[in-house]
Amino acid sequence: xxxxLVLSLVLAVLAxxxxxxxxxxxxxxxxxxxxxxVTGYLDRHGLPGAAVAVVRDGEIVHEAGYGExxxxxxxTENTRLRIGSVSKSFTAFAVLRLVDExxxxxxxxxxxxxxDFAPSGVxxxxxxxxxxxxxxxxxxxxxxxxxxxxxxxxxxxxxxTKPGTSYAYSNANYWLAARVVEQVSGQDFNAYLADQxxxxxxxxxxxxxxxxxDPVSELAPGHVTAYGTALAIPEAEAMNSGSGGVxxxxxxxxxxxxxxxxxxxxxxxxxxxxxxxxQDSHTPQPSANRAxxxxxxxxxxxxxxxxxxxxxxxxxxxxxDLIPGSGYGVVVLLNSFTPSAEQAYAISSGIxxxxxxxxxxxxxxxxxxxxxxxxxxxxxxLALGILGLRRAPRWAARRTDRPAWRFALRLLPQLIAPAxxxxxxxxxxxxxxxxxxxxxxxNLFPALxxxxxxxAIVGAGLATAxxxxxxxxxxxxx
Numbered sequence: 001x002x003x004x005l006v007l008s009l010v011l012a013v014l015a016x017x018x019x020x021x022x023x024x025x026x027x028x029x030x031x032x033x034x035x036x037x038v039t040g041y042l043d044r045h046g047l048p049g050a051a052v053a054v055v056r057d058g059e060i061v062h063e064a065g066y067g068e069x070x071x072x073x074x075x076t077e078n079t080r081l082r083i084g085s086v087s088k089s090f091t092a093f094a095v096l097r098l099v100d101e102x103x104x105x106x107x108x109x110x111x112x113x114x115x116d117f118a119p120s121g122v123x124x125x126x127x128x129x130x131x132x133x134x135x136x137x138x139x140x141x142x143x144x145x146x147x148x149x150x151x152x153x154x155x156x157x158x159x160x161t162k163p164g165t166s167y168a169y170s171n172a173n174y175w176l177a178a179r180v181v182e183q184v185s186g187q188d189f190n191a192y193l194a195d196q197x198x199x200x201x202x203x204x205x206x207x208x209x210x211x212x213x214d215p216v217s218e219l220a221p222g223h224v225t226a227y228g229t230a231l232a233i234p235e236a237e238a239m240n241s242g243s244g245g246v247x248x249x250x251x252x253x254x255x256x257x258x259x260x261x262x263x264x265x266x267x268x269x270x271x272x273x274x275x276x277x278x279q280d281s282h283t284p285q286p287s288a289n290r291a292x293x294x295x296x297x298x299x300x301x302x303x304x305x306x307x308x309x310x311x312x313x314x315x316x317x318x319x320x321d322l323i324p325g326s327g328y329g330v331v332v333l334l335n336s337f338t339p340s341a342e343q344a345y346a347i348s349s350g351i352x353x354x355x356x357x358x359x360x361x362x363x364x365x366x367x368x369x370x371x372x373x374x375x376x377x378x379x380x381x382l383a384l385g386i387l388g389l390r391r392a393p394r395w396a397a398r399r400t401d402r403p404a405w406r407f408a409l410r411l412l413p414q415l416i417a418p419a420x421x422x423x424x425x426x427x428x429x430x431x432x433x434x435x436x437x438x439x440x441x442x443n444l445f446p447a448l449x450x451x452x453x454x455x456a457i458v459g460a461g462l463a464t465a466x467x468x469x470x471x472x473x474x475x476x477x478x
Contacts, residue, residue: 029054031062033354038066041347041362046228047336049075049220050344053254054351055329058262060254069220069335077251080205080219081333082235083318084311087208087246089281090197090256091174092129092294094181094189096277097196099125103184113180118155121163125180128173129293130285134159137170142432144239146210147189151179167289171243178242189241200266201259203252209245212238212313216247222315223336226446227375228368230336233443236314237435244313250333253320257329260322282307282322295322304356310345312337314443319344321352328355339445341367371447378451385458389465396469411466414459421456424449 031054038050049067053060065076073079098104104113106126111117113125119135127133136157144150154172161168178189185192190208198206207216212235223230248256259266260282263275281293290297298306304325311318317334319342330351332344350360388395399407425438442449 028357029056029061029355031064033360034062034351035064035066037350037354037360037362038064038347041343041350042067044362045338045343045365046225046230046368047334047338047343048223048230049335050347051075051077051079051081051250051333052347052351053077053250053257053331054355055254055258055261056355057327058258058265060251060258063251063254065250067335071221073220075220075335077254078205078249079333079335080216080247080249081318081335082219082222082244082311082313082316083246083248083253083333084244084313084316085171086253086309086311086318086320087240087242087244088174089294089309089320090193090208090246091178091181091242092281093273094192094197095125095129095177096273096281096293098181098184100274100277104180110176110180113183114151114176116155117151117176119157119163120159123163125177126285126293127163128177128180130288130291131167131169131173132164132285132288132291133170133173134161134163134165134168135170135172135176136160137168137172140428140431140434140436141238143237143435144211146239147175147179147182147241150175150239150241165287167287167291174243175239175241190245193246197272198252200268200270200272201252201255202267203248203255206246206248206252208241209247210239210241211245212236212240219247220335222313224315224443224446225336225338225367225371226450227371228365231443231446233315236437236440236443240313244311248333250331253331253333254329257320257322257331261327261329282324304352306352310342312342314440317342317344319348321348323352323355326355328352330355338367339448340370343367374447374451378447378454381451381454381458385454385461388458388462392462392465393469396466400470407470411463414463414466417452417455417459418463421452424452 038052042050049069051065053063055061063077065079067075069075095104099106104125107124110123110125110128121134123133142153144153181192182189190210193208209216221232222235224233255267260278264271264273264278266272282295283292284290284297285292295307295309304323307322309320315337317337319332322329330348332348334344346363353360425441428441429436429438
């Protein structure tokens, strides 16, 4: 009995030491609840996988991967994924490093650093980083293979508003900001990030790409969700440096959030950015509608308050959140994109609920329901189209005595969907010589574009059948 008691006491003392570091942190945060929530969320919403990390006061308290990619490999905290517009936080950090060194002034005109940039108003570096430059954010943009080309194509754009007067999100702001880094530092932007940001932070698996066609080893395949499942898709070709070119892991992103919480100190204690500039980057800027410098404060109705940035690209979705009230930070990286919802934001919100001691709600799979509704409309449209084809001879027979022009007018409604499909799938990819393909258009929202294609096929088929039925009697030999 004495031996049993002694062993019991020893095990009781050693048990907390032997437990994993992220099992339970002192305030009661339980990583197992995060695992259960994320796993359940992925299942409910039809997502293939996720990689997450949670930090508190500059230390990692949990990191994990869930699900699989289309190649059958499991996602882990070390899986490389695109982070989309979360990259803008890194671009802002790079610019602010040059500000810290006295080589760039936030309120200096961009033209000081990019002499060939000649907009219609005076745009400052601060305007770029806070999206108050007045530069538009067009959907269709011509191709570019470098930041220099990307910056040059902005030269003839007209401003949508006067610089410094209102917030308007635009990727062009961050193409220019990254180009400023190149010009001032004398380094390629990818190299600057690698040397001055990623390496000092220990982000060994993180890289920046200039275009989506740049090869990245071990990058997980991206997906788009449709009808409650996920389809593997290639990334649409685009120049994304500065605005969305970073490829990272949840482990590396945890190191990034930890540095933000430490006020600019790296993992080895080296100061990478002044605490003041870190604070400034998290602070809403003049006329910027809660936007800081590469970050954005949440609105008054969001509890707890968040300092965030999201990222959405074809095939991937990302979310980073800092919670100043509790000292927690959360990053969520997904190997999928959902057209009608930002799933990474919802997952991050659920994890934040866990850190706040609340039970997270995986929510209604609204995006799946939307897709299924669109799928039902697609089937109904095809069924009505088949019925219309069968009735085409009778439809035309009732109108044989009408003039051809009136007959043609009655066909116009059936031609709207085919015309729209031709414009979206064949014309849009040719505008401004952009690099989009019809497949890229389809991947933007498969359930919706499938409905459009179905209605286009039905419309073209009905119009053809009705015209054929009208002219057939005159074509018969007497």
